[in-house]
Amino acid sequence: MSEQSKDVCDPNFAAEACNSEVHSSPGVPGGPSLPASQAAIFPGPESPPVGPPDAPLASPAPQAPSEEGDPKALQQAAEEGRAHQAPSAAQPGPAPPAPAQLVQKAHELMWYVLVKDQKRMIIWFPDMVKDVIGSYKKWCRSILRRTSLILARVFGLHLRLTSLHTMEFSLVKALEPEELDRVALSNRMPMTGLLLMILSLIYVKGRGARESAVWNVLRILGLRPWKKHSTFGDVRKLITEEFVQQNYLKYQRVPHVEPPEYEFFWGSRASREITKMQIMEFLARVFKKDPQAWPSRYREALEEARALREANPTAHCPRNSVSED
Amino acid sequence: MQGSTRRMGIMTDVHRRFLQLLMTHGVLEEWDVQRLQKHCYKVHDRNATVEKLEDFINNINSVLESLYIEIKKGVTEDDGRPIYALVNLATTSISKMASDFAENELDLFRKALELIIDSETGFASSTNILNLVDQLKGKKMRKKEAEHVLQKFVQNKWLIEKEGEFTLHGRAILEMEQYIRETYPDAVKVCTICHSLLIQGQSCETCGIRMHLPCVAKYFQSNSEPRCPHCNDYWPHEIPEVFDPEKEREAGISKSNKRSLRSRQH
Numbered sequence: 001m002s003e004q005s006k007d008v009c010d011p012n013f014a015a016e017a018c019n020s021e022v023h024s025s026p027g028v029p030g031g032p033s034l035p036a037s038q039a040a041i042f043p044g045p046e047s048p049p050v051g052p053p054d055a056p057l058a059s060p061a062p063q064a065p066s067e068e069g070d071p072k073a074l075q076q077a078a079e080e081g082r083a084h085q086a087p088s089a090a091q092p093g094p095a096p097p098a099p100a101q102l103v104q105k106a107h108e109l110m111w112y113v114l115v116k117d118q119k120r121m122i123i124w125f126p127d128m129v130k131d132v133i134g135s136y137k138k139w140c141r142s143i144l145r146r147t148s149l150i151l152a153r154v155f156g157l158h159l160r161l162t163s164l165h166t167m168e169f170s171l172v173k174a175l176e177p178e179e180l181d182r183v184a185l186s187n188r189m190p191m192t193g194l195l196l197m198i199l200s201l202i203y204v205k206g207r208g209a210r211e212s213a214v215w216n217v218l219r220i221l222g223l224r225p226w227k228k229h230s231t232f233g234d235v236r237k238l239i240t241e242e243f244v245q246q247n248y249l250k251y252q253r254v255p256h257v258e259p260p261e262y263e264f265f266w267g268s269r270a271s272r273e274i275t276k277m278q279i280m281e282f283l284a285r286v287f288k289k290d291p292q293a294w295p296s297r298y299r300e301a302l303e304e305a306r307a308l309r310e311a312n313p314t315a316h317c318p319r320n321s322v323s324e325d
Numbered sequence: 326m327q328g329s330t331r332r333m334g335i336m337t338d339v340h341r342r343f344l345q346l347l348m349t350h351g352v353l354e355e356w357d358v359q360r361l362q363k364h365c366y367k368v369h370d371r372n373a374t375v376e377k378l379e380d381f382i383n384n385i386n387s388v389l390e391s392l393y394i395e396i397k398k399g400v401t402e403d404d405g406r407p408i409y410a411l412v413n414l415a416t417t418s419i420s421k422m423a424s425d426f427a428e429n430e431l432d433l434f435r436k437a438l439e440l441i442i443d444s445e446t447g448f449a450s451s452t453n454i455l456n457l458v459d460q461l462k463g464k465k466m467r468k469k470e471a472e473h474v475l476q477k478f479v480q481n482k483w484l485i486e487k488e489g490e491f492t493l494h495g496r497a498i499l500e501m502e503q504y505i506r507e508t509y510p511d512a513v514k515v516c517t518i519c520h521s522l523l524i525q526g527q528s529c530e531t532c533g534i535r536m537h538l539p540c541v542a543k544y545f546q547s548n549s550e551p552r553c554p555h556c557n558d559y560w561p562h563e564i565p566e567v568f569d570p571e572k573e574r575e576a577g578i579s580k581s582n583k584r585s586l587r588s589r590q591h
Contacts, residue, residue, distance in 0.1 A: 104415075107392050111413045114348050119481075154388060155348070156341030173345065 102139055106146035108132050113147065113159060117171040120246040123159075125167035162268070172272065194232060195248055196282045197221070198239060199270055203279050204297060208263035210254065214239070243267070275308065276301035338369040340385050347396065348411050352482055352496035355407040356570065382409075399499040402447075402492075402525040403485075405539030405568035412500045428463030430474050434483065436460070437475070441492055442505065442512050447525035448490040451475065493524050516540050517554060532556035542567045 109132045116123045133140045148159045151171070158172045201217055202209045215225060223229055225236040232238055240262075243249040247269035254261045280291035280301045291298050342365040347353065353361065359378055366375050376384075382396050389395055393415035399408050426434070436457045440449035454475065455468045466474070475491065478484040482496045498505075502522045506513050514523040518540040528535040534555045536544065542565045545551040551560035 107394075107415065110392065111394065111415075114411075118348055118351060150392065154336060154341065154392070155344050156338060157345060 096139065097136060102136065102143055103146065105133060105136050105139075105143045106150065109143055109147045110150050113151070113169070113171060114155070117157075122245075122247075123169040123171070125161075125169065128169075162272075170269070170272070194218075194221075194223075194235075194239070195243060195270075196274075196279070197286075198243075198249065198264060199266060199274065200279050200283050200286075202264055202266055203276065204283070204294060206297075208252070208254075208265045211251075211262045211264065214264055239264075276304045335384050336388050339365045339373075340381075340388075342368060343381075344385065344411070347409065352408055352410040352494075352499070355409065358409050397499050399495055400537070400539050400568075401495040402498070402523075402537055402539070404565075405542060406495075407568075408495045408499065410496050410499050414503075426474075426477075429461045429466045430477075432461045432463060433458070433466065433471055433474055434478060437478075437484065437491055438493070438505070439509070439512075441524060442509050442514075447523075448487070448492045451486075451489045451491065454491065498522055498524060518544055527560075527562045529553040529556060529558060530561055531558040538565050539568060541565060 109128060112128065112132045113123055128144075129137050129140060133143060136143060144159070151157045151159050156173065159169055160172050162168050162170045197217060198209070198214055201214060205213075215223075218224075218235065223232065223235045227235075229235055239249065240251050244251050244267065247267040249267045249270065250265040251262055252265065254263050276297070280294070280298055283289070283294065284291045287293075291301070343362060346361055346365070347358070350357075355378075362378060362381060363375055366373060375381075382398075386395050394411060394413050397410055397412045399410070400406065401408060433454070437449055437454045440453055440457075441447060451472070455471050458466050458468050458471045475484065475486075479486050479491075479494075482494045484491045484497070485494050493501075505522060514526070514535050515521070516523045516526060516537045517534045518536050521537075523535050523537055526535045526537045527541050532553060532555050534553065541560075541562070544554070545560065545564045546567055548564075551564055552558065553560055
C-alpha cells in the first residue's frame with residue numbers, strides 16, 4: 001500500500017483551528033465555554049495525530065511548522081474560491097453574526113458533509129465554502145470546528161483534512177476499527193465484494209494489477225467488460241470510473257507499453273478504510289484456504305495490524321472519541 | 326464527553342455506529358434496522374439488553390433534535406413496509422439532492438416530480454418525462470442521457486420504476502413531504518386516513534377521497550363489506566393484505582440464502 005504515502009495527513013483540523021482561534025481572530029463568537037473546553041480537550045500540535053486508519057501514514061515531526069500555515073492557507077483558498085479580493089483573515093470587518101446563525105451554519109455543514117460521504121463523493125473545501133458557508137467564510141474556521149465537534153460526538157466520525165494539497169476532507173470513523181460492517185445489508189455487499197476482489201488481487205500481486213488480469217478474475221464471477229450485469233450494471237464503468245472517483249482504486253496507464261494498457265492500484269481511500277488483515281480474511285473466505293497460504297502477505301498483514309494496535313492502545317476500551325485528538 | 330453530557334448524555338458508541346450506518350445506507354427497511362441495531366450492540370456493548378427499537382430511536386432523536394435532523398419512520402406506499410431514514414428537517418427544498426446531481430439533473434427530477442404529483446395514478450411515464458428534456462435548466466440534456474439520469478434516481482432510491490413508469494420512492498416521500506406540500510399545495514393529494522402525502526393509492530369513485538394501500542389494508546381489515554368512510558358507497562377496489570413482518574422474514578430468509586451464496590463468490 002505504497003500509493004498514498006504522498007498524502008499529507010494533518011492532525012485533526014479542528015485542533016489547528018482551535019489553536020489559531022485562541023490566539024487571534026477577532027469576531028469569533030462561539031459558545032461561552034467552547035474555546036476553553038476545546039483547549040482542554042484537544043492536545044497541542046506537538047503530540048502525534050492518533051486515528052486508527054491514519055496511524056501508519058502520520059508523520060508527526062514535520063507537522064509542527066506547517067500547522068501555522070494551514071488555517072491561513074485554507075482561509076486564502078476560501079477567499080480565492082469566492083473570487084474576492086479581501087486580504088487576511090484577521091481584518092476587522094462587519095459585526096460578527098449571532099452565535100445562533102453560526103450554529104445553524106455548522107448544522108448545515110454537518111448535513112452537507114454527511115450526504116457527500118454517503119454518496120462517496122469528495123468533500124472539497126472550496127465546495128464547502130461555496131455551497132454552505134457562503135458569506136460566513138470569515139467564520140468558517142469556527143463553523144468547521146463546531147461541525148467537527150458535532151460529528152465526533154453524535155456520529156463518532158472525524159472530519160479530517162486528508163490532503164492539504166487538494167484541500168480534501170474526509171469522514172473517518174472514530175470508532176474502533178471494525179471488520180467492514182458485515183451486517184450484509186445486502187445491497188452494499190456485492191459492491192464491496194467486487195471491490196475487495198480487485199484490491200485482493202492487487203495486494204497479492206504486490207504491485208499494480210493489469211486490467212487484463214483483473215478481467216481474468218472477474219470472468220470467474222461471470223463479469224465481462226462488455227456485458228451489463230444485473231447488480232453491477234456497467235462493470236467496466238464501475239471499476240474504472242466510479243471506484244476511481246471514490247478513491248478506492250487508481251487506474252493508470254502502464255508506462256512505455258504499446259498498445260496502451262492500464263493497471264489498477266489501491267486508492268488512497270482503500271488504504272485508509274481497509275486493512276490488510278481484512279483482505280487476508282476475505283481471501284481465506286473466498287478461496288476456502290487458511291490466510292497463511294499467502295505467507296508473505298499474511299506477514300505483512302500481521303505487521304500492519306500490530307502497528308495499528310500500537311498506535312491505538314485503547315482500541316478495546318470504550319472510547320472517548322473527542323479526547324482522541 | 327465531559328463538555329456537554331447534559332445534552333448528549335445517552336449518546337454512546339452503540340448509537341453513534343447506528344447513526345453512521347443508517348446514514349451510509351440512506352434508507353432501510355425495519356427488518357434491516359433491527360439487525361443494524363443488534364449489530365451495533367454486539368460491537369460495542371455485548372452484554373447490554375437491546376433496547377426496544379422505538380425507544381432506541383426516540384432516544385437518538387432527542388439528541389438530534391437540536392441539530393434539526395431526525396430518524397424518520399415511514400411506510401412504503403405499495404406494500405406497507407416500514408422504512409427508516411435519517412432526514413434533515415431544516416431544508417425544505419430538494420437541495421438535499423443538490424450535492425449529488427447537476428443542475429439539469431435536478432431539474433429533470435423536479436419535472437418528473439410534477440408529473441407524478443399531477444397524475445391520477447401517481448405514476449409518470451418515461452415518455453412524458455423525456456419529452457420535457459428540452460425545458461430543463463442548465464446544460465442541454467439529450468433523451469438518452471436523461472434515461473440514464475432517471476436510472477440514477479432509481480438506484481439512489483429517489484424514484485421507483487415499474488414497467489416504464491416512475492413514481493416516488495418511499496425515501497423521497499419521507500425526505501421531501503414537507504417540500505412537496507409547500508410547493509404544490511393545490512395538486513397534492515392526501516390520504517383520508519393518515520393525512521399524509523399520497524402519491525399512490527386507491528380512491529373512491531363516487532366522492533373522490535383517497536387512501537394509501539396500507540391504510541386501506543388496515544382500515545378494511547376483516548371487513549367483508551368495505552365502504553367508503555366518507556360517502557359510504559361500496560368500496561370498489563381489491564383490499565390488500567396488511568403487511569406482516571413475520572411472513573416477510575420467512576420469505577427473506579430463503580432470499581438471503583441465495584444472496585449469501587452470491588456474495589461468497591465475490
